[in-house]
Amino acid sequence: MNTIFVSLISMGSIAALSAFGLSVASKKFAVETDPRIDEIEDVLPGVNCGACGYAGCRSFAENVAGGEAPANGCPVGGAEVAKLVAAIIGVESDGPRRQVAQVLCKGGLEEAKQKGTYDGPRDCRIANATQGGDKVCSFGCLGYGSCVDACPFDAMYMDDNGLPVVIEDKCTACGKCVEACPRDIITLVDVEQGVHIRCRSLLTGRFVRQACSVGCIACQRCVKTCPTGAIYMEDNLARINYDLCTNCQECVAVCPMNTIEWQEGKGLLEKEATG
Amino acid sequence: MSLFVILLSALLVNNFVLVRFLGICPFMGVSKQVESAVGMGLATTFVMVVASAATWLIQTFILQPFGLPFLQNMAFILVIAAMVQLVEMFLHKTSPGLYRAMGIFLPLITTNCAILGLAIMAVQDAYTFIQTVVFALGGGLGFTLALILLAGIREDLRFSDIPEPLQGAGIAFIVAGLLSLAFSGFAGLV
Numbered sequence: 001m002n003t004i005f006v007s008l009i010s011m012g013s014i015a016a017l018s019a020f021g022l023s024v025a026s027k028k029f030a031v032e033t034d035p036r037i038d039e040i041e042d043v044l045p046g047v048n049c050g051a052c053g054y055a056g057c058r059s060f061a062e063n064v065a066g067g068e069a070p071a072n073g074c075p076v077g078g079a080e081v082a083k084l085v086a087a088i089i090g091v092e093s094d095g096p097r098r099q100v101a102q103v104l105c106k107g108g109l110e111e112a113k114q115k116g117t118y119d120g121p122r123d124c125r126i127a128n129a130t131q132g133g134d135k136v137c138s139f140g141c142l143g144y145g146s147c148v149d150a151c152p153f154d155a156m157y158m159d160d161n162g163l164p165v166v167i168e169d170k171c172t173a174c175g176k177c178v179e180a181c182p183r184d185i186i187t188l189v190d191v192e193q194g195v196h197i198r199c200r201s202l203l204t205g206r207f208v209r210q211a212c213s214v215g216c217i218a219c220q221r222c223v224k225t226c227p228t229g230a231i232y233m234e235d236n237l238a239r240i241n242y243d244l245c246t247n248c249q250e251c252v253a254v255c256p257m258n259t260i261e262w263q264e265g266k267g268l269l270e271k272e273a274t275g
Numbered sequence: 276m277s278l279f280v281i282l283l284s285a286l287l288v289n290n291f292v293l294v295r296f297l298g299i300c301p302f303m304g305v306s307k308q309v310e311s312a313v314g315m316g317l318a319t320t321f322v323m324v325v326a327s328a329a330t331w332l333i334q335t336f337i338l339q340p341f342g343l344p345f346l347q348n349m350a351f352i353l354v355i356a357a358m359v360q361l362v363e364m365f366l367h368k369t370s371p372g373l374y375r376a377m378g379i380f381l382p383l384i385t386t387n388c389a390i391l392g393l394a395i396m397a398v399q400d401a402y403t404f405i406q407t408v409v410f411a412l413g414g415g416l417g418f419t420l421a422l423i424l425l426a427g428i429r430e431d432l433r434f435s436d437i438p439e440p441l442q443g444a445g446i447a448f449i450v451a452g453l454l455s456l457a458f459s460g461f462a463g464l465v
Contacts, residue, residue, distance in 0.1 A: 003343070006342070007343055007346055014353060018353060018354065022361060025361050025364050031371070
């Protein structure tokens with residue numbers, strides 16, 4: 001019995017002494033880190049995707065707390081996170097408008113003509129660098145899904161027609177697909193915008209018709225129709241100024257090639273026409 | 276036994292890693308770059324010296340007088356873990372640069388068997404306090420030496436044409452084995 005007590009007391013006192021010493025030391029040697037860093041890190045999405053330009057969420061949080069990075073610098077978290085971060089560091093921010101990726105090409109397997117067979121690696125960048133894929137159009141989607149592979153949020157898939165589709169509810173506008181696409185087909189657009197000119201071909205109408213049944217032939221009807229002057233023509237391609245587009249869909253109706261597309265489920269927008 | 280003999284014995288003849296095969300985990304894990312090997316080695320040396328002094332005191336003034344030598348392992352682990360924590364906090368406060376350089380190595384040292392082994396061996400050999408500290412210093416320097424040797428070789432190995440199945444850990448283990456063989460040449464020196 002005696003041994004048990006002696007053991008208990010001696011070991012207990014060693015442990016207690018160590019604990020006491022450590023707790024004193026943890027106070028004395030406490031390193032003062034900005035508590036806001038932890039708070040900010042808690043509200044961030046935590047996927048460490050690097051879309052903010054920093055090495056992970058922790059690094060971004062440190063830079064926000066240090067005043068180096070803007071509160072709304074996290075494109076993945078969007079307005080919601082921006083608000084929370086802004087509240088923590090005590091600045092006002094309504095955050096960036098939520099954006100989603102838009103694929104600006106409609107030329108899938110059905111619409112785009114083939115120039116041959118490509119049997120190289122199934123990677124858009126390799127296909128683009130070697131033979132330019134198997135489609136005649138040298139501006140359109142290659143269809144090998146490098147954007148889908150790059151998406152860290154499973155927000156994209158390839159449809160049966162060989163085109164990538166963005167699941168807007170899942171898209172966080174991290175921009176990985178934009179980077180992955182060798183043909184710059186994908187852009188980030190305000191989620192409320194519903195009218196998109198889905199073509200990137202700079203060729204004149206005759207050549208576009210030879211390559212694709214849904215490409216922009218630069219007929220300019222949309223430009224003339226648009227009531228707010230949101231559409232303009234540049235290098236044989238109709239382009240849309242999203243700052244002016246009100247989702248009125250009049251251009252969608254007149255486009256002879258169905259290049260301009262209306263996404264169901266988006267409402268009209270009120271915007272002041274400045275141009 | 277003179278202090279110099281103890282030092283030399285722990286450093287070369289009975290090198291903790293290459294002869295006694297203690298502390299193999301950091302030996303393989305932190306030996307990819309000479310720079311981090313030096314950091315790890317010095318951190319381990321430091322902890323060895325401090326921990327062996329602490330465990331000697333525990334052994335001499337608590338465990339032996341109360342007849343509790345069976346609690347040796349437990350008491351030593353307790354003290355070593357506490358010591359490492361303390362050192363970590365101290366470094367974090369006083370030299371953040373060194374703290375960042377050592378990074379994960381410091382907490383790893385807590386569970387390094389070389390340190391516990393060293394404390395127990397010092398007791399087995401009935402060293403005095405000074406002898407224990409010198410023994411720990413030799414052991415730590417020996418650990419550092421082995422780590423730097425392997426790291427230096429592994430750095431050069433990157434430029435060698437190594438058969439594919441042996442790349443990475445495989446060739447490192449072979450090199451470690453050869454190093455160990457080389458160190459066996461010191462046997463009988465002391």
